[in-house]
Amino acid sequence: MASGIAVSGLTKRFGRTTVVDGLDLEVGEGDFLVLLGPSGCGKTTTLRCLAGLETPDGGTIQLRDTTVFDGRRGWNVPIHKRDIGMVFQSYALWPHMTVRKNIAYPLKVRGRREAIADGWVENAADMVHCGDLLDRYPAQLSGGQQQRIALARGLVARPGLVLLDEPLSNLDAKLRDQVRTEIRELHQELGFTAVLVTHDQDEALALGDRIAIMRDGRIEQCDTPERVYVEPASDYVAAFIGMSNRIEWERVDGGWSSPAGARVGPDDLGALTGQRAVSRVRPDDLRVHPRQPDDLEGAVALDADLVTAEYGGRHVDVTVRAKETRLHVRVGTGDAGTWIRSLKPGEPLAVSAPLASLRTYEGDR
Ligand SMILES: Nc1ncnc2c1ncn2[C@@H]1O[C@H](COP(=O)(O)OP(=O)(O)O)[C@@H](O)[C@H]1O
Ligand SMILES: [Mg+2]
Incomplete structure (x- = not known):
């Protein structure tokens, strides 16, 4: 160079x-x-x-x-x-x-x-x-x-x-x-x-x-x-480049468990050696569902409550709470957007993300 x-x-x-x-x-x-x-x-x-x-x-x-x-x-x-x-x-x-x-x-x-x-x-x-x-x-x-x-x-x-x-x-x-x-x-x-x-x-x-x-x-x-x-x-x-969602993990019983309420297998987050890890995920990579889908291959799912859904033209910016963890989801203004805008704050739903969309780091810094 x-x-x-x-x-x-x-x-x-x-x-x-x-x-x-x-x-x-x-x-x-x-x-x-x-x-x-x-x-x-x-x-x-x-x-x-x-x-x-x-x-x-x-x-x-x-x-x-x-x-x-x-x-x-x-x-x-x-x-x-x-x-x-x-x-x-x-x-x-x-x-x-x-x-x-x-x-x-x-x-x-x-x-x-x-x-x-x-x-x-x-x-x-x-x-x-x-x-x-x-x-x-x-x-x-x-x-x-x-x-x-x-x-x-x-x-x-x-x-x-x-x-x-x-x-x-x-x-x-x-x-x-x-x-x-x-x-x-x-x-x-x-x-x-x-x-x-x-x-x-x-x-x-x-x-x-x-x-x-x-x-x-x-x-x-x-x-x-x-x-x-x-x-x-x-x-x-x-975090600085738009992966605003943070999911913490702890190794439990040979798998990974999150205080946000999710559980995944021991190898689902990639090669990690420590007891704790943090995943990052973009709002665009999260999906919303009425309840956790049964056929979730290669994804992580969480139960949550709706906090707000803000209309943004081509998308709806949704905030949900999974236990104490707040998550932002960006949903297209198609069927999912229309459905989520019909919900009231506090109503239950589920969110999921493909495991491939997570970026996971050792530790909990
Ligand atoms: N002339 C100065 N005297 C004392 N402290 C300074 C001076 N210039 C910058 N700082 C301090 O140095 C740190 C970094 O400042 P700066 O380089 O302006 O950061 P950034 O541009 O990333 O916002 C800040 O805490 C700032 O208060
Ligand atoms: Mg400056």
């Missing part, structure tokens, strides 16, 4: 708190990597270390085979010498500058006057469909336009590496989808290496060539979207 980015043992502390904890990461030249994780796990700090906006406490960072940070050697290349474009969550446009001057800013600080004269600013504005806004001020723009200008500013110097920190999270849902597609198109067209930070799984799946799921300052899994979606490496990753 030609190395766009190679990070090794990256560590950053604020006071006594270790925010980035020996993080390793590789991004191929021209690849689009998404850093996905909950608020506070260290995504922004990692990105700021790559950009040179934070000084790490240890580790190394190589950008395109140039070492830009080495904790032991005391190397730290400043941001304007790193060939990086940055797009911030808050847009961070200068309010007293026109759009033209905002976009031109990275060229100006790099002393690239010839690029400004050659029309790179207009070109970047056109790329984000804002060519007619160059003489306005940020206060005269909508949120979507401001974010596009921030994008143009990140791309104007034609950097080899573009870092984007939650660039879509301040936009409303429709705009978010539009700008998301535009980012993907720009990446395909211009071929830069990208690292985008988000806490949104759909965004991560849509944009990433690879997704790195972050937990407490480290990468828990780094894989293609397909691999992350189908084979999440841990309970934590599974």
